[in-house]
Amino acid sequence: MQPRIGFIGLGIMGKPMCRNLLKAGYGLTVSNRSRPAVEEIVAAGATGAGSSKEVAERSDIVITMVTDSPDVEQVILGPNGVAEGARPGLIVIDMSTISPSVTRRIAETLEAKGVEMLDAPVSGGDKGAIAGTLSIMVGGKEAVFNTCLPVFQAMGKTIIHIGGHGAGQMTKLCNQVAVCLANLAMAEALLLGAKAGLNLERMLQAISGGAAGSWQLSNLAPRIPKRDFEPGFMVRLQQKDLRLVVAAANELGLALPGTSLVHQLFNTVEAAGEGNKGTQALVKALERMAGFEVKGE
Numbered sequence: 684m685q686p687r688i689g690f691i692g693l694g695i696m697g698k699p700m701c702r703n704l705l706k707a708g709y710g711l712t713v714s715n716r717s718r719p720a721v722e723e724i725v726a727a728g729a730t731g732a733g734s735s736k737e738v739a740e741r742s743d744i745v746i747t748m749v750t751d752s753p754d755v756e757q758v759i760l761g762p763n764g765v766a767e768g769a770r771p772g773l774i775v776i777d778m779s780t781i782s783p784s785v786t787r788r789i790a791e792t793l794e795a796k797g798v799e800m801l802d803a804p805v806s807g808g809d810k811g812a813i814a815g816t817l818s819i820m821v822g823g824k825e826a827v828f829n830t831c832l833p834v835f836q837a838m839g840k841t842i843i844h845i846g847g848h849g850a851g852q853m854t855k856l857c858n859q860v861a862v863c864l865a866n867l868a869m870a871e872a873l874l875l876g877a878k879a880g881l882n883l884e885r886m887l888q889a890i891s892g893g894a895a896g897s898w899q900l901s902n903l904a905p906r907i908p909k910r911d912f913e914p915g916f917m918v919r920l921q922q923k924d925l926r927l928v929v930a931a932a933n934e935l936g937l938a939l940p941g942t943s944l945v946h947q948l949f950n951t952v953e954a955a956g957e958g959n960k961g962t963q964a965l966v967k968a969l970e971r972m973a974g975f976e977v978k979g980e
């Protein structure tokens with residue numbers, strides 16, 4: 684019999700992930716801090732719950748997809764949280780991007796109650812969440828991973844068990860290093876092309892399929908000449924992740940100069956009041972330095 688799924692956190696990512704779980708036939712109970720998102724997913728076939736505790740009581744597997752480490756701690760270990768509604772055998776999967784050390788601490792606390800946890804952050808953006816093609820990087824026990832694999836397959840395509848608790852989150856931080864530098868590369872290429880007067884659509888078409896190709900070039904770059912800065916992934920969330928990267932690098936005594944540069948450039952984007960824009964707004968930091976904007980034909 685299919686496990687009953689609970690889902691907490693119905694934002695840009697959580698909502699489409701829920702729709703894919705419903706499409707795969709799972710019974711789904713959902714909750715969120717604000718109510719309208721719950722009503723939307725209930726209209727799509729889920730059952731609404733008033734608290735994280737209630738979600739846990741009605742589920743075999745509870746997925747959390749909230750914002751940052753304190754939010755995950757709150758919905759799992761806080762008052763009226765998952766742990767209060769948990770029984771031995773429950774599995775908690777946190778798919779938010781949070782600190783690897785906080786993940787390990789939550790997993791230990793849950794283990795003492797007979798509750799298993801996986802950290803399973805994702806990559807692929809809102810597009811991947813909608814299409815059900817997310818990359819999912821998982822930390823925790825292999826047997827628990829195997830139990831949850833069909834659930835992951837309803838939401839993602841590349842699903843890899845990396846290692847023990849926290850290994851999924853650490854992998855996600857590696858992912859964010861690569862992503863933020865690809866974003867900078869995309870933004871600089873676009874700025875150069877625009878300032879030189881190239882037809883940007885053709886320039887992007889020419890370079891996207893070659894050695895310069897990247898998700899950022901294919902998915903984010905075409906939005907910039909249209910001045911479309913709507914978020915797939917918000918600047919303030921990227922900054923949250925880069926703070927986690929810098930903290931991990933500091934703990935390990937590592938220099939990550941490229942990542943630190945992008946983190947600083949994003950500070951200027953946030954200072955301009957653009958923290959809720961999509962990460963393609965990185966180009967605005969460069970545009971302000973250039974005194975020039977990337978615009979379409």
Ligand code: NAP
Pocket residue numbers: 691692693694695696697715716717720748749750751753754755757758778779780781805806807808809915916917920924
């Ligand atoms: P989002 O749109 O801001 O959604 C977060 C959701 O969590 C919101 O529905 C929010 O409720 C809820 N929430 C936050 N804190 C809460 C708390 N303390 N208690 C209860 N509910 C809480 O963010 P998102 O883009 O979906 O991202 C979610 C996670 O996935 C983040 O960790 C992010 O870094 C990661 N991620 C995002 C992307 C992406 O492209 N967007 C890609 C990969 C990974 P409200 O509706 O009340 O605000």
